[in-house]
Ligand code: DNO
């Protein structure tokens with residue numbers, strides 16, 4: 001297993017690479033070119049520059065005796081253009097052009113040494129919560145999903161409540177540029193069924209997987225978050241049978257999962273430990289975190305330890321350890337602790353401290369099962 005940590009880039013993250021360097025156990029940075037819209041070209045120069053920033057030590061580092069380096073093996077995410085999910089031209093882009101761009105991106109990332117690309121196949125938006133800084137009983141805050149709010153609101157009223165003009169919302173996938181095209185996307189999804197989505201998904205995989213094989217880059221789809229339908233849009237990567245179907249659309253081992261257990265487990269009917277065991281051979285990357293379900297359908301993100309919430313993070317790490325899992329893992333969203341959300345507002349879920357604590361818990365369980373003196 002190789003432990004990673006998600007980083008949003010210089011000037012775009014409150015956490016620095018030097019902060020991450022001091023977290024025991026982190027081998028790879030999970031990165032992206034976050035300013036790119038889905039379908040936009042990633043140039044070789046931009047890719048090389050970001051990897052150099054991640055991997056290289058400066059003279060100043062060396063002068064201070066710093067030796068620890070990172071790899072840049074995992075990209076999260078290269079977003080899939082809506083034309084690919086819809087199987088038709090939208091926002092002025094046709095799907096075959098979008099697929100050719102995706103293939104070029106895979107090729108360039110592969111040539112640059114990237115091993116895994118994470119992406120999702122959710123219609124219109126990336127992940128969704130209703131409160132980014134919800135208070136927990138210990139005084140920390142965490143991401144919270146209140147079912148009644150989402151059930152009662154339309155996407156438009158939800159967007160309006162987000163105070164985007166005040167810069168209050170920084171969820172990926174909900175950027176103002178993207179929301180500007182919301183009406184067109186909404187109309188484009190009218191009448192699109194789950195079966196249509198799977199057919200379009202297969203068309204995409206069959207087109208890009210040969211490029212993945214040629215350049216040795218594995219694809220890992222991230223489950224829908226939350227892992228159930230919202231706003232009536234067809235979500236096709238939510239439940240265990242959905243994951244199995246996605247894998248069966250193209251049987252190449254390069255078509256795999258980013259098994260995010262917090263997202264997958266946000267559906268209370270799903271069993272995260274069972275999913276790890278079932279899909280082990282096709283898991284290239286995994287996000288391990290905990291959430292706590294409430295009876296009314298709400299859930300809150302809690303510390304990574306198993307007893308803090310509803311997800312058996314210990315059982316998950318035990319399953320990975322017993323299988324000798326060789327892919328990548330990262331902690332996922334953390335709570336906001338120790339004043340990090342005052343003055344220096346962290347990205348929701350992506351502060352430093354709780355993710356660093358989370359890693360130590362995950363590695364502790366791993367070591368207990370793997371480590372032989
Ligand atoms: C949230 C993340 C997601 C994930 C994408 C993958 O924190 O887990 O935004 O990166 O869905 O494409």
Ligand code: MN
Nearest residue numbers: 260263287332
């Ligand atoms: Mn995740």
